[in-house]
Amino acid sequence: MSETRWIHWIDGDAEHTARWHSETGMPAPRRVVPADDRMNASTAHRLTCEGTALLWQGDYHQARQLLRALGRRVDRKTSAAPTSPTAAFHLQRRASGHRARVLGRLLVPLGADHTLALRRAPDVRAACEEAYGPPPSTPSVVSLRELLGVLGAHQWRTKGVDVPAIGARIHPHYGVFSPVRGEYVDLVARAPLPRPASHGGSAFDLGTGTGVLAAVLAHRGVSHVVATDNNPRAVACALANMSRLGLTRQVEVTSGGELFPPGRAGLVVCNPPWLPAKPNSALEQGVYDPGGAMLHAFLRGLAAHLLPGGEGWLIMSDLAEHLGLRAPGELRAAITAAGLHVAGRLDTRPEHPRAADTADPLHAARAAEVTSLWRLTAQPPERSPAPPHHAQGRSPAPES
Template sequence: MSIEPTQPAPTLSWTQDGAEHTAAWFSASGASAPKNVQVVDDALTADDAYRLAAQGTSMLWQGDYHNARQLLSAMARRLPTFSRNDGEDVAKAFYRYRQGRTQRARMLGQLLVPLEEGPAVDLRRAPDVSGAWLAAAGAVETPTVVPLQDVLGAVGAYEWRRNGLFVQELDATMYPHYGTFAPIRSEYLALVAQAPLPSNELAFDIGTGTGVLAAILAQRGLKHVVATDSEPRAIACAQENLELLGLAGIVEPLLTNMFPEGKAPLVVCNPPWLPGTANTLLDNAVYDPKSRMLKAFLTGLAGHLDPGGEGWLIISDLAEHLGLRSREDLLAWIEKAGLTVIDKLDTPARHPRSMDSSDPFFDARSREITSLWRLGTKA
């Protein structure tokens, strides 16, 4: 049996006081270690920091932690704001918007901070981030350099996990883990809670995330739910939530890509709603590159449905209003997969952005409809 060689951990190097220094490199987005690094401290102005970032120079902060946070905020305020051009095609405008978000993440990701074993941020007045970082990225075994944005993201996600999110459809609180999308859009949960069940024996929940849809199905009386996800952190999150809800004996989280083995009378999937490239872990829950997951679900559904079974596709039509995907595309993919539409349950968007007239894509967001497509196989 051959053993694949272990890939060496990425490292980052810089020069300080005439000496070469090296540390491990970590980026939550998987970004490569920067090659041009400059050591900076509290004397650095926001204008100079912005200029360095624009030039592609990363800044290794060695000043006060709170000053670093203020500097990051000041850099963000200097980034150009997005605005629609008169008469601009909505799809082109959204593409520009996404490009701007990518550029924003790249620029702000240039401000770096050192981590040491603990894990701890090795800066003056740094808060205790050990619990947040362990939950997000694991132990730090050697001096490591990370983007400050990643530290702040881990701390924010840890607060979500500790406080939880009340889900009305469950009458209970869910606790999203770092990198697992929080179920804040209640309208799609309500559709799953209300749609008529074809059976109460077995269901597959594809891409379970926090496990919220599997939990709703279990509370509705399903005897067994297999909840799949390709991300280990999502499976761990679902397991924790299901145990807290007392549903661990009904729902079986399973680490696998898309479908489990076998067939079921009900197969449910809530894929990312927008075609596009994911730039962060949370983007994976929103953006589906070239609609790969959506197409994979539709293509594989017929082979995993019992005779007379149903596939529930929960998806928004926002992509259609943004010109990223047409209704004709979706119907063609359903037809090509050997499926037929049994019924479609709709609900209007109720999230804050759908009511924010200052949003550059308000027209599209205000018309958004979330649907549960009940799909069956062709006779």
């Protein structure tokens, strides 16, 4: 974080201070009161809804139970049925934001060495160091909900995500979008490589994240892949994955403020955030992108970064269209406005469990979702020459 923030609370006659830490950008709570196993869920729900944060000083497992109880109470609140998919989306986003704020007010103390100072608490030091960096010199306070996310990310990082397209596992880091939706990876694995990218060619992977798509391209024989990202966590994650996979000679991982690296490539791959909406936290930036800024930056800059005969592969879901966040035909119009041409498109259906969850408020849109790989070129696709014209529609006589 750019500046150190502190929280204060009174326990008995003593006043306490600790450093506030939030990776999600949650502001430091203004009012903090101690809480332990004696506090029931009803009282905790009332206080947290009023804006009071609870600094837990009891048993770790009791804290987790209280967090689940708070979640059930927050979820009980119902609103009028939305009148459209767009209304359902915005209603869900508001509910999600409210839920995050309320549940984020159950706090736990971390020691100066990242030790979780609660009874029966697990050892969280390795997970915290991966997410937060080296231990600070002073104790800190974090949201229990965020800490559980840190622990979950540590487990994913340890065991990795199986990627059949490369016959190996990718290990996501905390704060880096995990490739759990394998259908878009499979699209990159089976799309026909343009000639300038094959046979010793080059490729760019924009917004590489874990580096999974760069690894797929290298696995397919692309000799030099430049993988870029402006998120330091993603750069570190991609570097670690390329080293683990033995691809450091083929894949160059770079960081910087520009979307495109210098130069041109035979293939430019981009998997931007799919929903043009505002993220509720920094950790949601892999899914939500206000106004589709990355998408449009990719389209505007693609032609200038393609070698002759090269292609840009845009990986996009049409969920935004089904939710009314992007008008039908808007994406194709943006492609045309950028002076690009569609050489082909590969489609696939989602495989994640939420697509079949009828209890999901966005089920209808998710069930109709299609993920596509758009093959874009700076020149119109080559067409086969038309057959010569013959009078009266007769076929030409066979040559002797």
